[in-house]
Amino acid sequence: MSSVIPPGLDNRGVLSRFASGGDTKDWLPYTKIKLYTNAFIVKDNKVLLGFKKRGFGKGKYNGFGGKVDPGETSLQAAVRELQEESGVTAPLEHAGTLFFVSEGEDWAFEIEIYRADSYEGDITESDEMRPEWFSTVGVLDGDSQSSTIPFSKMWESDIVWFPYLISKRKFAGRADFTREGDEFRLHRWWYGTVSDSSSEQ
Numbered sequence: 491m492s493s494v495i496p497p498g499l500d501n502r503g504v505l506s507r508f509a510s511g512g513d514t515k516d517w518l519p520y521t522k523i524k525l526y527t528n529a530f531i532v533k534d535n536k537v538l539l540g541f542k543k544r545g546f547g548k549g550k551y552n553g554f555g556g557k558v559d560p561g562e563t564s565l566q567a568a569v570r571e572l573q574e575e576s577g578v579t580a581p582l583e584h585a586g587t588l589f590f591v592s593e594g595e596d597w598a599f600e601i602e603i604y605r606a607d608s609y610e611g612d613i614t615e616s617d618e619m620r621p622e623w624f625s626t627v628g629v630l631d632g633d634s635q636s637s638t639i640p641f642s643k644m645w646e647s648d649i650v651w652f653p654y655l656i657s658k659r660k661f662a663g664r665a666d667f668t669r670e671g672d673e674f675r676l677h678r679w680w681y682g683t684v685s686d687s688s689s690e691q
């Protein structure tokens with residue numbers, strides 16, 4: 491497993507690898523970066539996910555999020571997207587950074603991940619997302635596969651970093667995907683914990 495930090499994770503503080511793998515050839519190239527957010531509520535041993543009803547990632551479960559608009563910080567965007575897609579507001583805290591590159595695209599996704607232990611408001615289905623709670627039992631015992639979290643209906647790399655999200659250990663990672671028709675296949679990945687507060691968002 492490679493301990494060399496991949497391009498795109500520079501200036502993320504001191505990273506210590508906890509997972510890497512896949513094809514050992516070069517990381518996929520990109521020329522532009524698009525900023526996105528993703529937010530999760532983790533409460534009473536459960537995590538709130540949304541089933542994506544339209545757009546990019548349709549048919550998958552994910553956190554609530556979207557593009558960072560011009561003039562917004564990623565935290566402001568995360569709060570706005572969470573409210574728009576799930577109906578709730580929450581005291582979000584930065585939990586990690588994900589960097590994704592897909593074959594055939596010249597831009598990369600940089601996704602700032604947020605989480606909160608509480609929320610206010612009524613959880614409400616939106617045009618984009620159908621919210622649903624899932625038990626986190628098993629995830630912290632290194633037994634993510636047997637948990638009820640629907641990893642087989644999530645982005646393939648999510649199972650790698652989910653235990654870090656649930657246990658509040660800040661992480662940063664990169665995953666490159668190849669395309670098979672409309673499907674994305676995990677090609678190469680690298681994830682590390684972040685131990686330097688200079689990576690705060």
Ligand SMILES: COc1nc(N)nc2c1ncn2[C@H]1C[C@H](O)[C@@H](COP(=O)(O)OP(=O)(O)OP(=O)(O)O)O1
Binds near residue numbers: 547552553599648
């Ligand atoms: C491996 O790739 C991904 N993994 C995970 N976990 N999440 C991902 C991945 N690629 C994208 N995402 C997230 C990032 C965002 O939260 C959404 C995509 O945002 P969307 O396209 O829905 O953005 P909006 O601004 O809401 O778009 P609209 O114009 O439709 O409002 O997926």
